[in-house]
Amino acid sequence: MIFNARNLPSNDNVNPYAFCVDVAGEMFIQKGKMIAYYGALRFESLSAGPYGALVKESFNSPLYANDFVVVTGQGRLILGDRGNNIASYDLKEGNLTVRGANVLGFEPSLVCQESTVPGYLTLLGTGKFLASSNGAVHFLEPPVRVDEDALLGWADMPSPSYRYDYGYMRGMFGMVRSMIGGRSSGEEKQLDFTGQGTVLIQSSEMGLVGSTALDDVLARTGSLQQNELQQLLSHINQRLQQS
Amino acid sequence: MPEYTLVNSKMLSVTLRNEEVFAKRGAMIAYTGRVDFAPSSSGSEGLGGMAMRSVTGERMTLMSARGTGEVLYAFYGRHVTMVHLSGETFYAESESLLAYDGRLRSGTQFLGSSGVGGLIRGAATGSGLFTTTLTGSGELAIISDGDAIALDVTPDRPVFVDPQAYIGHRGQLRSDLVTDVGWKTFVGQSSGESYQLKFTGGGTVYIQAAERGGNR
Numbered sequence: 001m002i003f004n005a006r007n008l009p010s011n012d013n014v015n016p017y018a019f020c021v022d023v024a025g026e027m028f029i030q031k032g033k034m035i036a037y038y039g040a041l042r043f044e045s046l047s048a049g050p051y052g053a054l055v056k057e058s059f060n061s062p063l064y065a066n067d068f069v070v071v072t073g074q075g076r077l078i079l080g081d082r083g084n085n086i087a088s089y090d091l092k093e094g095n096l097t098v099r100g101a102n103v104l105g106f107e108p109s110l111v112c113q114e115s116t117v118p119g120y121l122t123l124l125g126t127g128k129f130l131a132s133s134n135g136a137v138h139f140l141e142p143p144v145r146v147d148e149d150a151l152l153g154w155a156d157m158p159s160p161s162y163r164y165d166y167g168y169m170r171g172m173f174g175m176v177r178s179m180i181g182g183r184s185s186g187e188e189k190q191l192d193f194t195g196q197g198t199v200l201i202q203s204s205e206m207g208l209v210g211s212t213a214l215d216d217v218l219a220r221t222g223s224l225q226q227n228e229l230q231q232l233l234s235h236i237n238q239r240l241q242q243s
Numbered sequence: 244m245p246e247y248t249l250v251n252s253k254m255l256s257v258t259l260r261n262e263e264v265f266a267k268r269g270a271m272i273a274y275t276g277r278v279d280f281a282p283s284s285s286g287s288e289g290l291g292g293m294a295m296r297s298v299t300g301e302r303m304t305l306m307s308a309r310g311t312g313e314v315l316y317a318f319y320g321r322h323v324t325m326v327h328l329s330g331e332t333f334y335a336e337s338e339s340l341l342a343y344d345g346r347l348r349s350g351t352q353f354l355g356s357s358g359v360g361g362l363i364r365g366a367a368t369g370s371g372l373f374t375t376t377l378t379g380s381g382e383l384a385i386i387s388d389g390d391a392i393a394l395d396v397t398p399d400r401p402v403f404v405d406p407q408a409y410i411g412h413r414g415q416l417r418s419d420l421v422t423d424v425g426w427k428t429f430v431g432q433s434s435g436e437s438y439q440l441k442f443t444g445g446g447t448v449y450i451q452a453a454e455r456g457g458n459r
Contacts, residue, residue, distance in 0.1 A: 080451070
C-alpha cells in the first residue's frame, strides 16, 4: 500500500503508531512529532506574533508552552511519537485530563489548561485531540483504583485521590519503609477514582517509550566543553541525591 | 531464488535452495536444514564496493546464510516490510535493511551528490553522508519501528519528511533539506526537528513512526 495526498486516511490512524491529520486552518501539536506531510504547512512557535489571540483563547499552560507549536495551512500531516500507539478522541462539551507528555495535538476549539494534578493537562470544550500511549488504551468506569504508571487520564469526573494498601500503611507506622526508601509499586499505592465518568489506562506500566526531553539533552551534550560536562555531572549528582 | 515470506508483521522467513541470502547481523532467530552462516562485510557489491565502503565508513554488518533450508529473521520486534524492485535502485539507511540476496547489487551512494542538502541530511540523521543502495530486480526486506509507511511523490506533490523518521526511498527523487522559517524560533531548544527533508520528483519515500536512536 503506497499512500499519497489523496488516499491517506482522513483524520484517522495510518497504522496504530501513526496518525494523519487533515489540517485546514490551525492546530496545536506537540513539538517534534511531525514525521511527514503533504501540502503547504507552517510550524510556528506559540510565541510567534500572529497567534496571540489564538493562544489567549485556547492555550492556557505556561508550563507546556515550549512543548507545543501551531501548525497552519492546508495539508495532510502525519504524526508519530517514537513508536507509541496513537489514538484520537472527540470531546463534546466535555473535559478530559491527560498526562501532559501524552497530548500529541488538539484543535483550537478546545481550551487547554494545567490540571491541579502535577504533570497533567485538562482539555475543555468541543473538538478533537490526539494522545499517545505505550500500548493500546483501555477504558474503565469508576469506582476503580489504578496504578499511576498505567494511567493515561480521566474524563468528566473529579480528580483522583491516593489510596494506600494497608500493609504499606503498617510499614509507615514503623518508619521502616521511609528508611529503606523503596519505590512503591502499583500494588501498594493507587489512584482512587469515584463518581461518574471514564478512566483511561494504557496497556503498560511503563511511560512512553523514549523521552523527548532526554533525547534533547543528550543531543546537546556533544557541544559541551570539559568543564561544562563536569558542572553537568555535579548537577546531576545533586539532583540524584535530592530524590 | 530465495523465497521470502512474512510469518507475521515482525518475522521473516527465507527459504533457500542451495542459495545465499544477506541479512542484518544478529537478526537470525532460527533455522532448519543445512545452512552455513558467515560474516560478510561486502554483501553482493564486489571488491570495488568493499573498498568504497571501507573508505566512506558507511557500515553495513551483514551475515551471509548459504545452503538449503528455512531461516527465520526478526530484529527487536521491529516491523518487517517487503519491497519489490524491478530494475530500480532502492536507497536505504543501512540500519533499516533486514535482508536481500544476490539478485540485487549493493553499493554506497555519496549523498553529497544531491547538493548541500544531501550533505546536511546525513548530518541530520546522524547516519553519515553515505547511504546504502540496492539495484536490480528482486526483493528486499526492511525493518521499521512500527509499520513502515510508503508515501508517493509526484512532480506536483512533494512530500516533507522528518529526517529522523526517514528509512529509505526509491525512484527519481531529489532530496533537499529545508528549514521552515517558523522553526528558526526554536534553534537552540529543539534537536533535529527544525529540519525537514523535502522530496521532489517521482518515486516512493518510506518512513517509520519513530525517531531513530530511541531507547529500544
